[in-house]
Amino acid sequence: MTRKQSIFTLAGVYVGTVIGAGFASGQEVLQFFGKYGYKGIPGIIVITILFSLLGALVLNTVYMKKIRGFGEFTTLYFGKAFFVVINIVLIFLLFISYVVMLSGSGAVIYENFQIPCVYGIFIMAVITFYVFVFGIKGIAKANNIAVPFLILAILWIGINVICKNKALFSNFYTYPLQSMDLGDPTNIPEMFKFSMISFINKNNWLWSALLYISFNSIGAIVVMSSLQPLIADRKAAILGGILGGAVLGILAMVILISLLILYTNIIGIEVPMIVVAGSLGMVWKQIYGVVLLLAMFTTAIANGYGCISGIANLTKIDIKIISAIVCTISIPLATLGFKKLVVFFYPLFGYIGMLFICAVVFKNRIKHRGFY
DSSP states (O other): HHHHHHHHHHHHHHHHOOOOOHHHTTHHHHHGGGGGGHHHHHHHHHHHHHHHHHHHHHHHHHHTTOSSHHHHHHHHHHHHGGGHHHHHHHHHHHHHHHHHHHHHHHHHHHHHHHHHHHHHHHHHHHHHHHHHHHHHHHHHHHHHHHHHHHHHHHHHHHHHHHHHHHTTOOOOOOOOOOOOOOTTTOGGGGGGGGGHHHHSSSOHHHHHHHHHHHHHHHHHHHHHHOOGGGOOOOHHHHHHHHHHHHHHHHHHHHHHHHHHHHHHHHOSSSSSSHHHHHOOOHHHHHHHHHHHHHHHHHHHHHHHHHHEEEEEEEOOOOOHHHHHHHHHHHHHHTOOOOOOHHHHHHHHHHHHHHHHHHHHHHHHHHHHHSSS
C-alpha cells in the first residue's frame, strides 16, 4: 500500500467510525451545537481541531509502538493491572452500541421502505458478519466503499440547501430545542446518546464540543488501535488522522449551517437532515434514507469489530467464531428495545472517552514532548 492509499484508507476508517446515525441524521450537531445558534460554529471549529489532533496522536502511537490491537493500546496507557477491567467495560459498551445500530437499521428500513424491522435487523447482522470475517482489512474495504458516498451525499445536499437559501439563518441566536419523544419506538436508537447532556449540561458551546469529542473518541480509538497493518509510514499515520478529523469537521459544519438555515422547520423533528434533504425534493429525501443506513452500517462494523476483537484478546477464541456468536445473539436483542439500558450506559462513553483522551494527550506530552 502506497503512502497516499494509506492516508485515504486511514482517514476513511476514521470518518466511517464516527459518522453514525446520530451524526448523519443531524441530531448530534443539532443537540450539541445547533441550540447555540451562530455560537455553535466555533464549537465545530474546536471539534475539527480536536478530531484531527486525536487521530494524528493515536495513529502515530499505533505506528511507532507497533500496536496491533486495543488490548496493547490499553496496556500501554493504563498498564496491565487495569487491562481486564477496562476491556470488559468497553466490550460491553461496544456490544450495546452494535445492537443499537442493528435496531436502528431495522427502524430506518421500515420507515423508508416498509420492510418489517426484523428483516432489516437480520440483513444488517448478516452483512456486518461478512465484514467481520475479513478482520480489519474488511473494515477498511467497507469504509472505502461507503464513506465516499456518505461524504458526497452530505456535502451535496448541505451545500445546495445553503446556496438555495443564501445562507440566511432562521436560528442566528439561540432557541430552545423541543425535546424528542423517547417513548416513540420509531426513534433512531443512537439518539439516546444525547441523554448524556442531561448528566452534564454546562449550557456552553465549548463544553458541548469537549463532551462531543469525548463521547465519539471511544469507538474511534478502539478501531484506530487496530489499523497498524494499514499504516504505510509515520507520515501516513499523522496525515491520515489529520485528514479524517478535517473531513469530520467539514461535514459537521455543512450540517450545522443547513440546520440553522432551516431551524424553524426541523424543531422537534427526529431526523432533521431528512427534512433538509426533502427541501430539495422527494428523491433526495429517499437518497438520504440510504445515507442513514450506510452511516449505521459503518458505525455497526466499527463498534462490532471493537467488541469482537476485545473478546478475542481476552479469550483467545477464533475471531470468526466470536463474530458468529455476537451477530447471532444481537439479532433477537435488537428487536427488544433498549431504551432505559442505552440511556444509562451511553453517557459512560463520554466519561471513559475523556479518560482516554487525557491519557493519550498527557502521556505523549510528558514522555515524548509531542509526537515521536
